[in-house]
Every structure is written in structure tokens, then in C-alpha cells.
Amino acid sequence: MATDTLEISESRARVLDAAEKLFMERGYASVTMRHIADALGMKQAALYYHAPNGKEQLYREVVNRHMSHQRQGLEKVIAAAPPTLEAQLSAITDWLVEQAPVDLMRMVRSDAVQISESYAQELIQQVDYAMMQPITNIIRAAQERGEVRRIVPEMVSGMLLALTNWAVYFDSTNRFSITSKMMMRQVIELMLNGMIERSV
Amino acid sequence: MATDTLEISESRARVLDAAEKLFMERGYASVTMRHIADALGMKQAALYYHAPNGKEQLYREVVNRHMSHQRQGLEKVIAAAPPTLEAQLSAITDWLVEQAPVDLMRMVRSDAVQISESYAQELIQQVDYAMMQPITNIIRAAQERGEVRRIVPEMVSGMLLALTNWAVYFDSTNRFSITSKMMMRQVIELMLNGMIERSV
DNA sequence: GTCTATAGTTCGATAGAC
DNA sequence: GTCTATCGAACTATAGAC
Numbered sequence: 001m002a003t004d005t006l007e008i009s010e011s012r013a014r015v016l017d018a019a020e021k022l023f024m025e026r027g028y029a030s031v032t033m034r035h036i037a038d039a040l041g042m043k044q045a046a047l048y049y050h051a052p053n054g055k056e057q058l059y060r061e062v063v064n065r066h067m068s069h070q071r072q073g074l075e076k077v078i079a080a081a082p083p084t085l086e087a088q089l090s091a092i093t094d095w096l097v098e099q100a101p102v103d104l105m106r107m108v109r110s111d112a113v114q115i116s117e118s119y120a121q122e123l124i125q126q127v128d129y130a131m132m133q134p135i136t137n138i139i140r141a142a143q144e145r146g147e148v149r150r151i152v153p154e155m156v157s158g159m160l161l162a163l164t165n166w167a168v169y170f171d172s173t174n175r176f177s178i179t180s181k182m183m184m185r186q187v188i189e190l191m192l193n194g195m196i197e198r199s200v
Numbered sequence: 201m202a203t204d205t206l207e208i209s210e211s212r213a214r215v216l217d218a219a220e221k222l223f224m225e226r227g228y229a230s231v232t233m234r235h236i237a238d239a240l241g242m243k244q245a246a247l248y249y250h251a252p253n254g255k256e257q258l259y260r261e262v263v264n265r266h267m268s269h270q271r272q273g274l275e276k277v278i279a280a281a282p283p284t285l286e287a288q289l290s291a292i293t294d295w296l297v298e299q300a301p302v303d304l305m306r307m308v309r310s311d312a313v314q315i316s317e318s319y320a321q322e323l324i325q326q327v328d329y330a331m332m333q334p335i336t337n338i339i340r341a342a343q344e345r346g347e348v349r350r351i352v353p354e355m356v357s358g359m360l361l362a363l364t365n366w367a368v369y370f371d372s373t374n375r376f377s378i379t380s381k382m383m384m385r386q387v388i389e390l391m392l393n394g395m396i397e398r399s400v
Numbered sequence: 401g402t403c404t405a406t407a408g409t410t411c412g413a414t415a416g417a418c
Numbered sequence: 419g420t421c422t423a424t425c426g427a428a429c430t431a432t433a434g435a436c
């Protein structure tokens with residue numbers, strides 16, 4: 001995968017940056033090659049010098065680079081975090097909200113599907129490897145330390161990804177005076193301790 | 201709003217049904233008037249007899265009807281559920297997963313935005329009124345009964361919507377041998393009691 | 401590397417016959 | 419109510435000058 005991604009030719013990175021920003025914000029169908037070219041300050045046809053294989057392949061390369069970036073970033077912040085579950089989960093959600101907002105569900109169910117059904121499956125695998133696995137691993141480790149109850153760890157990591165996406169979206173609607181990062185701290189606290197009043 | 205929605209002329213309902221199914225599955229931009237006409241077994245031009253105000257207005261009417269449907273359904277199942285928090289939350293998620301899968305985040309951030317920025321704001325209001333409020337109310341009631349800790353209730357209802365959307369999506373990827381309804385039961389149990397091992 | 405020009409499609413929407 | 423035919427706009431992509 002991504003033989004081109006190895007050559008980060010500076011100008012190629014600029015193209016991928018502009019394409020990523022637009023694809024992730026508006027979705028595959030809504031973004032035209034003209035939009036991307038405009039963002040780069042060039043004409044639509046000139047973009048085909050940098051993306052000679054067309055829009056579809058450009059989207060694939062954007063996703064490949066993004067998932068690679070996520071996997072590396074997650075592994076890095078997890079390794080750097082204190083070895084407690086709450087600290088690690090906070091480090092993860094901090095990292096995720098700092099990245100450009102990504103709607104994983106829309107990517108799989110709307111964007112990837114209109115490229116091809118098989119690509120949607122491929123994207124699911126990429127998300128699994130790049131984003132789910134690193135989180136699942138620390139949940140499982142906490143279970144083995146006896147800190148966490150018997151719960152399917154993949155369920156928890158899926159929840160965390162879904163809730164982070166939602167927090168970023170929620171923040172963008174300006175309904176609360178709280179940042180998405182702070183909101184996720186509260187979400188983590190809630191997931192760890194539950195909603196139920198226990199003061200007795 | 202929705203002066204036309206009052207006349208449920210049977211054939212109009214068929215058009216809205218077909219449009220809703222496609223819009224909710226693929227998103228506004230990816231669905232063409234031809235797709236909708238095909239689903240109804242008619243030619244693309246014939247669809248304009250039923251939707252004379254075009255694609256944009258058709259989407260708005262689909263959303264209006266859907267939100268009205270959600271509000272009525274939520275109020276109904278909440279009223280019918282046993283007066284305990286867990287039973288009411290389960291009734292809510294049961295209802296939500298039984299409906300056609302809806303990606304609220306994509307609707308606001310991708311679909312509505314390309315109609316107009318102001319329509320995106322309007323849709324946020326509709327989601328608030330139709331889906332957030334009914335759930336927020338029962339969280340707040342449980343807090344007043346002393347069952348639930350001091351948490352912003354809107355945060356909990358937002359989480360529940362996000363997680364239900366995610367569970368339906370997750371189920372559609374066929375990764376677990378568990379239905380989204382059962383998955384949401386476990387999610388509710390986790391949200392109530394937390395992940396932390398308390399056996400001591 | 402970027403441009404103009406344009407081919408080839410597809411889309412939303414309208415006109416008019418039946 | 420549904421059809422055929424078509425217009426104008428927007429999109430992907432290519433060709434070729436500079």
C-alpha cells in the first residue's frame with residue numbers, strides 16, 4: 001500500500017494536506033478537484049500533474065497517509081503517558097481531538113462506499129489497525145491488571161472513538177462553553193465510574 | 201414548517217419514504233433525483249411532479265417528517281417504559297436502533313451544510329428538539345430523584361445518540377455476533393455502573 | 401509546473417406530448 | 419401522472435502550448 005507515500009516530496013505533501021482538509025470536512029462527493037486546486041492556488045487542470053491518477057486515487061492516498069499518521073501518533077502518546085488507565089485514555093482523546101476532525105462513520109458509510117464496496121471493507125480494516133487496535137490493547141492490559149471489569153475491549157475502544165468524534169462535532173456547534181478536550185475528560189470519568197450516585 | 205407534510209397523500213408518502221431511505225444511507229450529495237426515481241419505478245423527470253420544488257426542498261421535507269417521527273416515537277416509548285432510568289434508556293435505544301440508521305453528524309456537517317450554512321443551524325435546532333430534549337428530560341428527572349450523579353444531562357443524551365449511531369454502524373460491519381440492540385444494553389450498563397472493577 | 405481549451409459525462413430542472 | 423427530449427451547468431479528465 002501507498003508506494004507513493006514514501007516520497008514525501010514537499011509539494012506532494014502540500015497537495016495531500018489541502019485534499020485531506022477538504023475531504024475530511026465535506027466528504028468525498030462534495031469536494032471537487034476544482035475546490036482542491038483553488039485551495040492550492042492553481043487551476044483545476046494543473047492539479048492533475050500532482051494527482052495523475054485522479055480523484056479516487058487521491059482520496060485513497062489521503063486516507064493511507066492519515067491512518068498511518070494516526071497509528072504513529074496514538075502509539076507515541078500512549079507510550080509517553082503515565083501507566084494508569086485514566087491517564088492513557090486521556091492522552092488518547094487529547095491526541096484525537098487535536099487532529100483535524102474526522103468522521104469515521106461518514107468515511108466508511110458514505111465516502112468509501114461510493115468509490116467501491118470493497119474499498120469500504122478495506123477502509124474498515126485500516127481503521128481497525130490504525131485506531132482501534134492501539135486503544136483496545138490498553139483496555140485489555142488494564143483488564144489483565146484487574147482494574148477493569150469483564151467487558152469486550154473492542155466495544156470500549158469503539159465507544160471512545162465514536163464519542164471523541166461526537167465531542168469535536170458538538171464543540172463545533174458552540175452549545176457549551178467547554179472545549180471538546182475537557183468534555184472528553186468528563187466522558188472518560190463517566191465511563192470509568194458510571195452515572196449512578198454512590199454516596200449513600 | 202412543513203405545510204405539505206400535513207397532506208399525507210399516500211403517494212407522497214411513498215416518495216418521501218424512497219427519498220428518506222436513500223438520503224439517510226448515502227448522504228445528500230451522493231443521491232441523485234434519478235436514484236430516487238429509479239427506486240420508485242419512474243423516470244427522473246416524472247419525480248418532479250411529486251417534488252416540484254426540487255431536490256433541496258425534498259431533502260428538507262424528508263428531514264422534517266423524520267424528526268417529527270422521532271420526537272413522537274421517543275415520547276411514546278418513554279411513556280410506555282417502566283419508571284426506572286435503565287428501563288427508560290433501554291426503551292430509547294431500542295426505538296432508535298429499530299429506526300432506519302441515521303448519521304446525525306453527517307446530516308449536519310456534510311448534508312445540511314451544502315444546502316446552506318443557515319439550514320445546518322436549523323437542523324441542529326430540530327435535532328435538539330426532536331431527539332436530545334426527550335432524552336435529556338429523563339436524565340434530569342433521574343438526577344432529581346437522586347439516582348444520578350451531578351452531570352450535565354445534555355452531555356449524557358448526546359453520548360447516547362452518538363453511541364446508538366455507532367452501534368448500528370458497527371453492527372452493519374458484521375464484526376461481532378451481537379445485535380446493535382444488545383450492544384446498546386451493554387453500553388447502558390457500562391454508562392450506569394462504569395468500567396472499573398469494584399469487587400474489592 | 402502551470403496554463404487554456406475542450407471532450408465526454410452526469411446532474412438538476414423545464415417543456416410539452418400523451 | 420408519467421413519458422421523451424433537451425437545455426444549461428458542473429464535474430472528471432485529457433491534450434497541447436508555454
